[in-house]
Amino acid sequence: MDLLISLIINGLATGMLIFLLAAGLTLIFGLMDVLNFSHGGLFVWGAYTGVFTYIITESFIVGIMVAILTGMVLGFLMEKLIITPVYGNHVQQILITLGFMLVLQEMIKVVFGPNAIPVKVPDYLAGSWEMGEVIIIKYRIFIIVVGFIVFGVFHYILTHTKIGLIVRAGVMNKEMVQALGINIKKVFLFVFMTGAALAAIGGMLMAPYSGSIYAEMGMEFAILGFIVVVIGGMGSFSGSLLAAILVGLAGSFMAYYIPFLSLAVNMILMAIVLIFRPQGLFRMAKE
């Protein structure tokens, strides 16, 4: 029982980090029809700027704030300079965002140095609770709680605000939204910046969880993010949460029970979903 709970908490925590990355990806793809392969770069830049701020100021919260700010600024610049010229052209999008991913990754090494940087969990989140046999690591619970809060807030915005309605309608049919006279370009920028900020938060939260940060972590996590977007259904926000939790749990359980399959488990999951539900678990009709 204690093992089961540990594995579940582990899986949920990892799942939440992937969700933070995938949530932005899925909305950007669904609404703007943009395949953003440099999303992992935002994740790693969030982690580095956040961690350095955390080390200098000794405040984890300020670190998270700076990570969010970095994500938004980078998101703004990316949308304006990199994405806008290639709207509607998938091949160019893949090439330029993949290239920009490499630029972001190498720039990390230039600015922050090439070595991995160890990161400690802040004191108030360090340690664990013991409940009988079960040991619950506080920081993992923290990640899970943050993940659910982010989901709750964005779910509320999507379903209960005017901008949310535009985003949901835009995912279905953006030409029609424009035909109503709504300036969807502004909404694109907003979604892109928000997605970037979520990825940056994910990177920052990831840092103490894995114990160190390194330039390539963005690319590694971005792949998980893409898998989650495919499984959850492109453009579906709720779908990305469910899929991220699924991927997190699968990874956690496989790593314990069938270790040699743990790297392949996500691919297997994706293959199964693609065979039986090619549109993803949550379908967003594009009609």
Add this chain to the structure above:
Amino acid sequence: MEPIIRTKDLSIQFGGHKAVDRVNFEMPEKHFKSIIGPNGAGKTTFFNLLSGELRPTEGDVFFKGESLAKYSSVERTRKGLGRSFQITNVFPNLTVLENVRLAVQSKEKVRFHFIKSYRSYKKITEEALVILDQVLLLNKGEAIASQLSHGEKRKLEIAMLLALDTEVLLLDEPTAGMSLEEVPTILDVIRTIKQRGNKTILLIEHKMDMILDLSDSIMVLFNGKLLADGTPTEIMNNETVQNAYLGGLYDGELVETS
């Protein structure tokens, strides 16, 4: 008084075929005009020229005296020239209420104040409910748009058009494809809009009883040309119209209702 909408020598040519041929027409504000004519007479093409979906090869459209040549269809909607949407353009996965709300809120600029956004969100919902009531869809507000019947979808289209709150409504065969039972309700909806008296309405329709009941004036298109334009009585008694319809060129409803 300057007519709210006017065309001058409006023409469009597809290859060698003149679909709309030098149509000069005008209508005053808050007027109800119907367009009739046999299939292929150029009625829908004429609408497309007014709304900006198509660009004329010759001539121009004027809205309150201003040439619309340089405006896209979206800009024309913003100016006050609204065209009914095609069913395929309703958002299938949103609820009926959400569809209308989106149209209501499209009148304002996109803003990112989430707190304020919530307060005005309530106001917009109320406005959308009023419109749904007008088109007799109030009890369907929470239904997903794709699950509506054909007639209900047409009503939703009209609701979205009303939500945009344009001065001019262009209605392209709102009863097309409807079952006989559904026609009277859509007729009620249009009659209510007319009676409220603040809209200028241009209607394409085949059902003559409906046209005679609603219209202040009727214009007849034939082979792209404006054949006649006048009050319902004038049109019914117009010899050219009668010849065009009764001369075997058209065996439509005019025969049955006259």
